[in-house]
Amino acid sequence: MSVPKAVIFDIGNVLIEWQPERYYDRIIGEARRREMFAAVDLHGMNDRVDRGEGFREVIYEVAEATPAFADEIRMWHDNWLDLATPAIDRSVRMMRALRTRGVPVHALTNFGVGTFDLALTRYDFLSEFDQAFVSGHMKVIKPEARIYEMLEDATGLSGGDLLFTDDRADNIAAAQARGWRTHLFEGPDGWARRLVAEGLLSEAEAA
Structure with a gap:
């Protein structure tokens, strides 16, 4: 695959x-x-x-x-x-490791306009995505199908070209319905194993 x-x-x-x-x-x-x-x-x-x-x-x-x-x-x-605290440091490290490898990394998040701007003042990594798809700007939230469609339209990618992680099963199910690869986030250990299994990071990069 x-x-x-x-x-x-x-x-x-x-x-x-x-x-x-x-x-x-x-x-x-x-x-x-x-x-x-x-x-x-x-x-x-x-x-x-x-x-x-x-x-x-x-x-x-x-x-x-x-x-x-x-x-x-x-x-x-x-x-x-x-x-909204603290940062999940290992997840942040993996996000940055993906970007270092040249893998496009996007956010798809239910977040207000004001709250996202506020979060940027504390969490610098939020400015590092290739694209941040923020529901407050998009006027639609997960798990509604339209927000996933908008990401596909903007990136030109769909289905198995996308690997999505989220902590909510309903958001994951909506992505699966579009053919996306998905990972239900229950902690950084499992996400690290998935990124290694997909060939996106080495074990050392995911540590």
């Missing part, structure tokens, strides 16, 4: 840990966090940002509509970099 012509990285929980619950457990305690997440669809709120709505506007609107948790909800905006 031929070697993939490009590698596609999700960002959240592949290159940067994204665990808002962990942040809130530390700041307000697990019991209060559980109560808040049961009362408010915070991930749905974040999807609105990822679709291109204003970062501050959406978060503050939801906070105002939920006075019992308003201060905590505003933290999603005001302390966002503390929610």
Whole structure:
């Protein structure tokens, strides 16, 4: 089988840990966090940002509509970099090793316009993709078929020419439906083995 012509990285929980619950457990305690997440669809709120709505506007609107948790909800905006941390260093090293080899490396990520700009201030590797396909700019999110189609149109690649990793099974299934090669990211060890098996990196480069 031929070697993939490009590698596609999700960002959240592949290159940067994204665990808002962990942040809130530390700041307000697990019991209060559980109560808040049961009362408010915070991930749905974040999807609105990822679709291109204003970062501050959406978060503050939801906070105002939920006075019992308003201060905590505003933290999603005001302390966002503390929610999106730390970088997954081995994944970053492999991304850079692929680029050193001359393999095109793209991002396909559910990320808001404002949040992606903010993440760039901390994580310099986010500026190193050949192309970054950011849902906030595209106005469509994974796993909707259109976002995958837009990447294919922009890169001129499709099907088995693309190898895509993501931590969410629904996003992986949508890519598989288009014939992409896929890897469900459950940690950098498995991703390293896959990149070696595909002939994209040596074991030393993937270490």
